[in-house]
Amino acid sequence: MTADQAKLLLGPGPSNAHPQVLEAMSAPLIGHMDPEFLEVMADIKSMLQNAFQTENHLTFAVSAPGSAGMETCLVNLLEPGDEALICVHGVFGNRMSDIVERCGAKLIRVDAPWGKAIDPEQVKQALEQHQPKLVAIVHAETSTGVLQPMAEISKLTKDAGALLVVDAVTSFCGTELRVDEWGIDAVYSGSQKCLSAPPGLSPVSFSERAVTTILKRNSKVQSWFLDLSLVSNYWQGAKRAYHHTAPVSSMFALKQALQLVMEEGLENRYARHWEAHQLLKAGLEDLGFEFLVEEGFRLPMLNAIKLPSHINDQEVRSKLLNHYRIEIGAGLGDFAGKVWRIGLMGENARPQAVDQLLSALKEIV
Numbered sequence: 001m002t003a004d005q006a007k008l009l010l011g012p013g014p015s016n017a018h019p020q021v022l023e024a025m026s027a028p029l030i031g032h033m034d035p036e037f038l039e040v041m042a043d044i045k046s047m048l049q050n051a052f053q054t055e056n057h058l059t060f061a062v063s064a065p066g067s068a069g070m071e072t073c074l075v076n077l078l079e080p081g082d083e084a085l086i087c088v089h090g091v092f093g094n095r096m097s098d099i100v101e102r103c104g105a106k107l108i109r110v111d112a113p114w115g116k117a118i119d120p121e122q123v124k125q126a127l128e129q130h131q132p133k134l135v136a137i138v139h140a141e142t143s144t145g146v147l148q149p150m151a152e153i154s155k156l157t158k159d160a161g162a163l164l165v166v167d168a169v170t171s172f173c174g175t176e177l178r179v180d181e182w183g184i185d186a187v188y189s190g191s192q193k194c195l196s197a198p199p200g201l202s203p204v205s206f207s208e209r210a211v212t213t214i215l216k217r218n219s220k221v222q223s224w225f226l227d228l229s230l231v232s233n234y235w236q237g238a239k240r241a242y243h244h245t246a247p248v249s250s251m252f253a254l255k256q257a258l259q260l261v262m263e264e265g266l267e268n269r270y271a272r273h274w275e276a277h278q279l280l281k282a283g284l285e286d287l288g289f290e291f292l293v294e295e296g297f298r299l300p301m302l303n304a305i306k307l308p309s310h311i312n313d314q315e316v317r318s319k320l321l322n323h324y325r326i327e328i329g330a331g332l333g334d335f336a337g338k339v340w341r342i343g344l345m346g347e348n349a350r351p352q353a354v355d356q357l358l359s360a361l362k363e364i365v
């Protein structure tokens with residue numbers, strides 16, 4: 001497929017990569033222990049620290065997609081018998097809950113109806129009844145389009161002496177995320193959403209407190225590959241030791257994508273996502289669509305809209321994909337057939353992408 005035949009990816013990820021990112025990915029390979037590659041890793045680390053707004057030393061990209069970042073955070077912080085409070089307001093909170101149980105930890109759940117944010121009052125009540133080691137929450141729930149306010153839950157977690165784990169897969173580089181200021185102890189993201197790099201890497205960052213917790217473990221992390229005590233020897237320290245063969249080409253692409261973020265500036269990038277969302281919102285409302293999520297809690301980069309009954313979900317989405325070469329996301333779980341998820345992530349948070357979708361929709365519906 002040539003570049004002008006490219007599909008416009010307006011789903012829940014991957015988003016389209018910038019041509020410079022695709023070009024970086026096709027550079028000749030070098031060894032994953034080559035000093036030149038170690039420099040690439042160092043550059044990635046410092047740009048990730050900047051994008052996460054953190055000084056955390058342990059900041060790097062896991063060689064696997066966002067779900068592996070999720071698993072890295074949980075398997076390293078939890079030991080059998082620990083308690084973990086998981087906030088669930090969509091698919092990804094459920095996934096965290098599943099991992100917690102697989103760690104042999106005790107799961108405490110706080111649920112919100114899909115399409116709503118987690119109510120801090122419920123977290124407060126759960127923290128009065130339990131003393132979990134960590135509280136985990138999804139910042140941008142891609143399955144529902146909800147942006148979770150973080151301030152109150154962060155404060156409650158700190159006051160309870162628990163660690164705060166945040167899923168920033170979709171929010172990272174698309175909306176404000178301040179890891180240090182918000183007291184986040186472990187955070188993970190993915191390369192293919194608002195970062196607009198190819199899928200397959202998961203930026204992560206751990207606070208000193210999280211690192212201390214990991215060092216004090218009594219049991220081995222049950223995953224060899226994701227064990228931070230092993231993989232971190234490859235990413236940092238004077239003696240870089242072989243751990244696994246890094247996906248060199250993907251790292252080249254990630255470095256280039258991060259460079260584009262740095263050149264643009266985080267605030268400008270957040271504003272660009274917000275403006276694209278506003279433009280889409282106006283256009284969709286003209287067409288008679290309604291948003292699933294209450295105003296004030298909507299993600300700019302993932303727009304969940306209700307499908308009117310006269311629209312055939314499958315038919316319209318396949319027409320968009322096959323005829324207009326535009327991908328949008330279907331509803332997940334209970335929302336299947338009832339909701340669309342329109343992503344405006346990274347490179348696609350631009351008026352041109354919004355216009356392209358709106359004019360196609362005008363022709364179809």
Ligand SMILES: *Cc1c(COP(=O)(O)O)cnc(C)c1O
Nearest residue numbers: 065066067092140142169170190
């Ligand atoms: C996409 C996503 C994930 C999983 O990332 P993968 O790269 O698909 O493994 C986790 N959490 C959220 C909120 C996501 O949007």
